[in-house]
Amino acid sequence: MKIVKLAICLIILGIGGKLQAQDLLQRVPADAKVVMAINGKAFFKHVDVSEMNNLFKNFGFFKNVIGKKSKVTSENLEDFGIDIKSKAYVYMQITDSLQYVGSLIPLSNSSQFESLIPDTKKIENVNGLKTIYNNNKTMRVSWDNQNLYILNGIAMDNHFSRKVNQDRYxxxxxxxxxxxxxxxxxxxxxxxxxxxxxxxxxxxxxxxxxxxxxxxxxxxxxxxxxxxxxxxxxxxxxxxxxVPPPAAAPPAVxxxxxxxxxxxxxxxxxxxxxxxxxxxxxxxxxxxxxxxxxVAKWVNEHFTQLLSNQGNSYQSKTLQNLKDNELVRVEVKEINDFYKYYYPMDIMYSAFGTAFKFDTGIKSLASSIVVDGNTMKMVGDMEVDKELTKYYKEIYKHKLNPKFYNFLDEKALGFASININSEAYIKHLPTLVNKYYGSMGDNKVAKGLELMSTIFDVALDEKALAKVMKGDHLLVFNGVTKTKVTYTDYEYDDDYNAKEVQRTKTENVPQFMWMFSSDDTRIYQQILNLAKSEGAGTDRDGIFELKFDKSTGIVPHILIDKGIVFISNDLEKLQAIKNNQFRGKGHSEFVNMAKKNNIAVVFNTKQVPVLIDELDLPVHRSMEETVNELSQYGNFYYLNGKMKGNHLPFELGLDFPKTKSNAVSFLIDALNKISLRLND
Incomplete structure (x- = not known):
C-alpha cells in the first residue's frame, strides 16, 4: 500500500516536458487504449512553484506523505528530483487477462528522487535499472538518470473467473x-x-x-x-x-x-x-x-518491452505538441472494445444465451483541460464512424424555437436545453438500433431486436409524430419560492385512538418552466380533456391544473399557447403568457449557449449565495467566505455542439472570478485559503 501511495504522489509531481517528453511518448505502446499527457510547462506558466509549495505544505503533504518514511526534509517540489516543468505520460493498456497502468515521468535529478524512497524499501537492480516493488510485485517502479517508469498490473476478473482459465492456471x-x-x-x-x-x-x-x-x-x-x-x-x-441454563433449570454444568x-x-x-x-x-x-x-511475471515482461522499444509506439501529434494553455490531454481509442474486457460476459451469456457485441458507433474520444483566461474548461470531441455520421448530422440539424430565448433570464438559477430533429430521429432509430445491437450475430435476441425495429419503422409516421413534438426543449429553473402547504397529521387520545388533523407548514419549492414546440397540439388538448373528465385536474380559464399531492408544495400547470406547450408551477407567469403580458428578456450569454449547441446545461453559480440564503441553509464559518465568493463566479456549464465532419464536440467549463490573473492561479489560491481555514 505504501508503494501505491508513493506512485500516486510521483504521478502528481511528474507533470510533463518537451525534448524528453517526445522520447517518453515513444515508449508508450501503440495499442494503449487510454493515454494522458500532463503538461507541467503549461501548468507552471499559470502558477508559481511557491504557491504550489504552500498548498502542499498546508495540506500536510511534505510532513505526512513525503517525509513520513523518507529522509527528505525539503518543502520545495523542485528538490524532489522530478522535472515538474516538463511533460509526463500515463497510459492504460488492456488485454484479456491483464490491465496495465503505466506512468512515464522525466527526472531532473535521480539522486534527489532516490532520497524519497523509505529506508525500509529494498532497492534492487533489475535489467540495469534501480527498482522497487510493492509486496506482491504486481507494481514496479524503476528509474535511470533521466526518467522514472511506473507500471502496475491488475488482473482482469472476467478472465480469471472463467472455468477454462481456472483449470489452465x-x-x-x-x-x-x-x-x-x-x-x-x-x-x-x-x-x-x-x-x-x-x-x-x-x-x-x-x-x-x-x-x-x-x-x-x-x-x-x-x-x-x-x-x-x-x-x-x-x-x-x-x-x-x-452454557447458560434456561429459566427454572438446575445450575449450569x-x-x-x-x-x-x-x-x-x-x-x-x-x-x-x-x-x-x-x-x-x-x-x-x-x-x-x-x-x-x-501478474508479476507479465509486468516484468511488459517492462522489458517498454524499455527496449519492442513493437510500435503510440502516435499522436496533438500529445507531442500540447499548447501553452493545455494542462492535460486524454485520448481514448477503440471505445467499442472496452465492453469485452469489463462487461460480465459469462453472466450475460447465461442470462440471454448470446455473446453480446455492441457497436455504439463512437470510435474514439479526446479531451483537454484548458485555461482560457479566468475560465477553466474541458474541451473535446467524440469521433463517430462514417456510417452513423450522416444520421447524426440529420438528427442534430435543427434550430431552437426563437420564442424560447425570452425565458432565459439573467437571474435564472440554471437551464437545460436540447435541440434535435424529431422526424430524423424517429426515421433513423431502427437503423441506429440495428447498428448498436445488430452485431450480436444470428440469435433470438438479435432477431427480436430486428423485428421490433421493423414494426417500429412500419407502424410510426415520423412526420406526424414530429409535428406533435418537434424536438426542441427548454427547462428553466428560476430559483425557489416559499409556499405554505397543508398536510394531514394524527393526534392520539389517552386510549390511543387516532384523529386526523390538518396542519400547515412552509416548504421551499423549486420554480420551474418546461416548454417544447408543437405544430399539432390536438393530442395534448384531448389528453387534458380526458384528464378533466376523470377528475385528474381542473381547467382554470385555459390553464390546466394537475391534481397533485399538495403537501409537496408543487402544483404543476399546463398551458398550450401559440404552438408551445408550457408546463410550470408558476401560475402567475403562465397567466401573463396567456394574456400576452409576459415581457421577458433573454440574457445574451445564455441565449448564445442554447442557440449554438444541440445540448446546453448551465448552472448560474453567482446565484448560489442567494439560494442558500433563501433556503436558510447553515454554513460553517470556515466556508462562509468561500460561499460569499461564489457571487463573483460565472457559469458552470456543459455544451454539446454541432457536428463537425465526423466529430461531435463537447465542452465542460467554469468561469472563475477575475481577482487573479488566470483560472489556475485563482483555483490554487482558493485551495490555499480553504486549507488555512481547516487548520485553524
Whole structure:
C-alpha cells in the first residue's frame, strides 16, 4: 500500500516536458487504449512553484506523505528530483487477462528522487535499472538518470473467473461449503501439486511454465499458512464452554463442544461458519497467489518491452505538441472494445444465451483541460464512424424555437436545453438500433431486436409524430419560492385512538418552466380533456391544473399557447403568457449557449449565495467566505455542439472570478485559503 501511495504522489509531481517528453511518448505502446499527457510547462506558466509549495505544505503533504518514511526534509517540489516543468505520460493498456497502468515521468535529478524512497524499501537492480516493488510485485517502479517508469498490473476478473482459465492456471473454484469440505482435511492439496500439469499445453512457453511452477509453489505456501491459522483457531476452540441454563433449570454444568454431535446449537453453527470461512480463505489465498505470480511475471515482461522499444509506439501529434494553455490531454481509442474486457460476459451469456457485441458507433474520444483566461474548461470531441455520421448530422440539424430565448433570464438559477430533429430521429432509430445491437450475430435476441425495429419503422409516421413534438426543449429553473402547504397529521387520545388533523407548514419549492414546440397540439388538448373528465385536474380559464399531492408544495400547470406547450408551477407567469403580458428578456450569454449547441446545461453559480440564503441553509464559518465568493463566479456549464465532419464536440467549463490573473492561479489560491481555514 505504501508503494501505491508513493506512485500516486510521483504521478502528481511528474507533470510533463518537451525534448524528453517526445522520447517518453515513444515508449508508450501503440495499442494503449487510454493515454494522458500532463503538461507541467503549461501548468507552471499559470502558477508559481511557491504557491504550489504552500498548498502542499498546508495540506500536510511534505510532513505526512513525503517525509513520513523518507529522509527528505525539503518543502520545495523542485528538490524532489522530478522535472515538474516538463511533460509526463500515463497510459492504460488492456488485454484479456491483464490491465496495465503505466506512468512515464522525466527526472531532473535521480539522486534527489532516490532520497524519497523509505529506508525500509529494498532497492534492487533489475535489467540495469534501480527498482522497487510493492509486496506482491504486481507494481514496479524503476528509474535511470533521466526518467522514472511506473507500471502496475491488475488482473482482469472476467478472465480469471472463467472455468477454462481456472483449470489452465491450476486455480480452485470458490464455491459452496460442501465443495470446500471435499476431504477430511477440508482441502485437497493434491490440486496445488498438480497445478503445473494442468497448464502444460502446447500454448505455453518455457518461461510461462516456470511461472506456473512459481505460482503453484506460492499457492502451496499460502495454503500452509492458512492451515496453520486453522490449527490455531481449532486449538482455541478446544476449551470448555459454560452454557447458560434456561429459566427454572438446575445450575449450569461444564460441557465440551465434543458433546454436540449435530449443528443445531448456536455454538456449532458458529464453528461451522468459522470453519467455512477458513476453508474459503485457503482457496482465495491459493488463487490470489497464482494470479499475483502471473501478474508479476507479465509486468516484468511488459517492462522489458517498454524499455527496449519492442513493437510500435503510440502516435499522436496533438500529445507531442500540447499548447501553452493545455494542462492535460486524454485520448481514448477503440471505445467499442472496452465492453469485452469489463462487461460480465459469462453472466450475460447465461442470462440471454448470446455473446453480446455492441457497436455504439463512437470510435474514439479526446479531451483537454484548458485555461482560457479566468475560465477553466474541458474541451473535446467524440469521433463517430462514417456510417452513423450522416444520421447524426440529420438528427442534430435543427434550430431552437426563437420564442424560447425570452425565458432565459439573467437571474435564472440554471437551464437545460436540447435541440434535435424529431422526424430524423424517429426515421433513423431502427437503423441506429440495428447498428448498436445488430452485431450480436444470428440469435433470438438479435432477431427480436430486428423485428421490433421493423414494426417500429412500419407502424410510426415520423412526420406526424414530429409535428406533435418537434424536438426542441427548454427547462428553466428560476430559483425557489416559499409556499405554505397543508398536510394531514394524527393526534392520539389517552386510549390511543387516532384523529386526523390538518396542519400547515412552509416548504421551499423549486420554480420551474418546461416548454417544447408543437405544430399539432390536438393530442395534448384531448389528453387534458380526458384528464378533466376523470377528475385528474381542473381547467382554470385555459390553464390546466394537475391534481397533485399538495403537501409537496408543487402544483404543476399546463398551458398550450401559440404552438408551445408550457408546463410550470408558476401560475402567475403562465397567466401573463396567456394574456400576452409576459415581457421577458433573454440574457445574451445564455441565449448564445442554447442557440449554438444541440445540448446546453448551465448552472448560474453567482446565484448560489442567494439560494442558500433563501433556503436558510447553515454554513460553517470556515466556508462562509468561500460561499460569499461564489457571487463573483460565472457559469458552470456543459455544451454539446454541432457536428463537425465526423466529430461531435463537447465542452465542460467554469468561469472563475477575475481577482487573479488566470483560472489556475485563482483555483490554487482558493485551495490555499480553504486549507488555512481547516487548520485553524
Amino acid at each position: 491450476g486455480m480452485l473454484e470458490e464455491s459452496s461449503y460442501e465443495d470446500v469440505t471435499a476431504t477430511d482435511d477440508h482441502y485437497d492439496y493434491s490440486v496445488v501439486e498438480a497445478a503445473p500439469d494442468t497448464v502444460v499445453t502446447e500454448e505455453w512457453t518455457e518461461e510461462e511454465l516456470e511461472a506456473m511452477e512459481e505460482a503453484a509453489k506460492a499457492a502451496e505456501e499460502a495454503a500452509e499458512q492458512a492451515e496453520e491459522a486453522t490449527e490455531v483457531v481449532e486449538s482455541t476452540n478446544e476449551v470448555n464452554v459454560a 461444564i460441557v465440551s463442544p465434543d458433546d454436540f454431535d449435530q449443528v443445531d446449537s448456536v455454538l456449532d453453527r458458529e464453528e461451522y461458519q468459522d470453519d467455512y470461512y477458513l476453508q474459503y480463505r485457503k482457496i482465495r489465498n491459493h488463487n490470489d497467489s497464482i494470479k499475483n505470480t502471473l
